[in-house]
Amino acid sequence: MLRMSQKLLLRRAIELSDKLFDDEGDELCPGSAHTHPLCGNTDNYMQFPGVWYFQCGHITPKIVSGLIKGSKMLSVGSGEARLERLLTEGFGASKQNIVLSDMSLYAQARESGMKCYEFDMTKPWPKLEEMFDYIIFPESLGVALLKAEEQLSFRYFDILSRVEKQVLASDYSSQDIGFFMDVVGMDVSRVHTVCSILEQGMKYLNSGGTLIVKHGINAGQQKAYIMAKFHRDYPGITFRPDLPEDDLVLKL
Ligand SMILES: C[S@@+](CC[C@H](N)C(=O)[O-])C[C@H]1O[C@@H](n2cnc3c(N)ncnc32)[C@H](O)[C@@H]1O
Numbered sequence: 001m002l003r004m005s006q007k008l009l010l011r012r013a014i015e016l017s018d019k020l021f022d023d024e025g026d027e028l029c030p031g032s033a034h035t036h037p038l039c040g041n042t043d044n045y046m047q048f049p050g051v052w053y054f055q056c057g058h059i060t061p062k063i064v065s066g067l068i069k070g071s072k073m074l075s076v077g078s079g080e081a082r083l084e085r086l087l088t089e090g091f092g093a094s095k096q097n098i099v100l101s102d103m104s105l106y107a108q109a110r111e112s113g114m115k116c117y118e119f120d121m122t123k124p125w126p127k128l129e130e131m132f133d134y135i136i137f138p139e140s141l142g143v144a145l146l147k148a149e150e151q152l153s154f155r156y157f158d159i160l161s162r163v164e165k166q167v168l169a170s171d172y173s174s175q176d177i178g179f180f181m182d183v184v185g186m187d188v189s190r191v192h193t194v195c196s197i198l199e200q201g202m203k204y205l206n207s208g209g210t211l212i213v214k215h216g217i218n219a220g221q222q223k224a225y226i227m228a229k230f231h232r233d234y235p236g237i238t239f240r241p242d243l244p245e246d247d248l249v250l251k252l
Contacts, residue, residue: 001065013054016090050086067093071133077140080108141216153187167224213248220245
């Protein structure tokens, strides 16, 4: 599995998903056929086929292989847990090693055989009883923050956009980084909410562990703020450089 290419892994994920979920519809078009959960929930959150996360490259051969060998994962905002059920019932990761959580747990999660927590990620988290190698926010962080305002600062545009580009390219050498963080931190309150959610997760991340956000960072400026702050506060932290601005993958 570890040596498998992302393309082959995706193909395998589609095969397994077809066997497991006969109602999945078009696997590569998220939510197209399933905008309404079938479990009695009335929130109408879009539910994503597990293969979506393979297609986007967030679930890699290394992660699947790690989970099969006993690495532990926490999913925050797991919804119907399609990804997590694909990993366990399809790929054979142990149900002991994947923990689900949601603001309001879906029936599919409760009945999945995986351990579940119920909490609002934007509030203080309950004490979790274990540490994780992977923490994933699968299409959930952006949803939790749908109402958050102040998405972008439009002041000092030249400086902010220059520093943003440098930090997104993992260059933290600019003397203006402090200024960038001051202005964005003042103007874009959303970044503090995102950082505080991710930091609550990072308390439960093993050294060398990976945190994955699929959707919810919202703008390059916000992403650069988060990267600059975590680069300052967590020595040795690294970020995956090849992702859209809306996504973030970091390794402690
Ligand atoms: C778009 S759905 C994605 C569900 C699932 N992860 C998937 O990939 O299909 C968003 C999920 O985030 C959860 N959610 C929304 N706000 C939340 C919050 N404040 N704390 C925890 N979960 C939240 C919703 O209950 C829902 O399950």
